[in-house]
Amino acid sequence: MLQRRNSKQRNVIREYLCGRIDHPTAEKLYKEIRVEHPKMSLGTVYRNLMFLTDIGEIQALDVGDGITHFDPNPMPHAHFYCKKCKRVFDVFMDDYDKIQTLFAKNVQGTVDSCAVSLTGICKECSDNN
Amino acid sequence: MLQRRNSKQRNVIREYLCGRIDHPTAEKLYKEIRVEHPKMSLGTVYRNLMFLTDIGEIQALDVGDGITHFDPNPMPHAHFYCKKCKRVFDVFMDDYDKIQTLFAKNVQGTVDSCAVSLTGICKECSDNN
């Protein structure tokens, strides 16, 4: 059984990530938190994001830029990374779980996650061109 | 227009990656090449793998372990990463392009890649348990 204690820092990190749709990195979150909480350390941010990911409260994302992004929404869904503005967008689909099952059927083993990550140029960036 | 000159090193790297299904990392490729070509440098391996990826001859993979793996097959297809043996398997699907299109439709922008990466435990690993 996974142990846990309440800590102010953990709740601050929760508070800063909750409700966001911009999928910040640990570093970004850290810098933002630092303004109000100058004693917060980077290691604590990493440790807690990892912890929250492990207990399934949030999810970690590999979007293709080599940096781990965090999504307060742990539900499986696709993501779109804009190579120009470097933003990450949620991509919701009606039959995501069916597609996941479809993929899992083609795997020789037990699948426990299925990440779909798209890359390209977002509408806003191709318009401002 | 992308310039290029032939170089022995580039061809050696091609030769060592071509036909493989184990999706080696740059480091792994480097160590293997080193046996026959002790002068090959790690930077050259990285530079060439990046180059071959850029021209679309091979593809780079983010499988979730934080290290970039390389696939000599540039055709879009899914990958399965076994968390136990740390191997990467190809996952081929009949309607992969259709699924890609399906996802792309839900994106506000121009999609140029769609990576599907599954994780779990491969059959072999769950059998040897």
Place this chain on the structure above:
DNA sequence: GTCATTGCAAAACGTTTGCATGAAT
């Protein structure tokens, strides 16, 4: 001769870790 490519080593980058201190139960 020009300029892409190399080898080498150092630096950069994101992330993890060791350890003494502090906080939660």
Place this chain on the structure above:
DNA sequence: ATTCATGCAAACGTTTTGCAATGAC
């Protein structure tokens, strides 16, 4: 009192880069 979590800084593993030398055309 116990032991989990923190702050700090150092270490880690992967990847990129600067630069002088080499090699392709």
